[in-house]
Amino acid sequence: MAYGRYLEEFTVGEVFRHWPGRTISEADCTWFALLTMNQHPIHSDANYAEKHTQHKQRLVLGPLVFSIGIGMTVADVSGRAIANLEIEKITHDAPVFIGDTLYAESTVLDTRESKRGDRGTVTVETRVKNQRGERVMTFRRTALVPKKNHRTLGERAFERTVLRPPQARGPRSNDAGRVAQ
Numbered sequence: 001m002a003y004g005r006y007l008e009e010f011t012v013g014e015v016f017r018h019w020p021g022r023t024i025s026e027a028d029c030t031w032f033a034l035l036t037m038n039q040h041p042i043h044s045d046a047n048y049a050e051k052h053t054q055h056k057q058r059l060v061l062g063p064l065v066f067s068i069g070i071g072m073t074v075a076d077v078s079g080r081a082i083a084n085l086e087i088e089k090i091t092h093d094a095p096v097f098i099g100d101t102l103y104a105e106s107t108v109l110d111t112r113e114s115k116r117g118d119r120g121t122v123t124v125e126t127r128v129k130n131q132r133g134e135r136v137m138t139f140r141r142t143a144l145v146p147k148k149n150h151r152t153l154g155e156r157a158f159e160r161t162v163l164r165p166p167q168a169r170g171p172r173s174n175d176a177g178r179v180a181q
Helices: 026-036 046-052 062-073 155-163
Strands: 015-023 083-092 101-113 119-129 135-146
Touching: 015 062, 026 062, 062 083, 062 101, 062 119, 062 135
Parallel strands: none
Antiparallel strands: 015 101, 083 135, 101 119, 119 135
16 A cells, blocks of 8 residues: 555545554653653653652653654555644543553544545544553544545656656756756
8 A cells, every 4th residue: 555545545434553653762752842842740750750640650741642643644544635634632541651652543434525526534533552452542633635536646646746757757958958868
């Protein structure tokens, strides 16, 4: 399967198991906290987490879990997307800790062709699980994806721009300005 799918390639009820998984490191948490300016000690202060939280250890930032989860879905769900239209709901079902490995699977909930006839929406629910198979996050999203007949993003457009050999694109000039033979 190519990177991403056309609207016609989604079937309601279909389940995608996204692979590979991703183990979350301490560096992932530190950099994400710095990037997002999240200074809560539950994510960065091991002493605080041990003494003042129910889990006795640091938690991975929820938006990092979401970012990794949605990233894992791109090759199967939105690799060809025109746009991500909506994140409907995100639930944090269980805590994620440094060293946990995340896996994701998505179920196609709905597909709808647009009035234009060359694109449509696909709605999926993604479940993120840890290495023990415990669900840690669930979210739904809707993406706008092209159909195979889309003028610039469809099958023919891909073949014209990517698969056509260089010589079929016309002559190219060399450094001296002469046309290469």
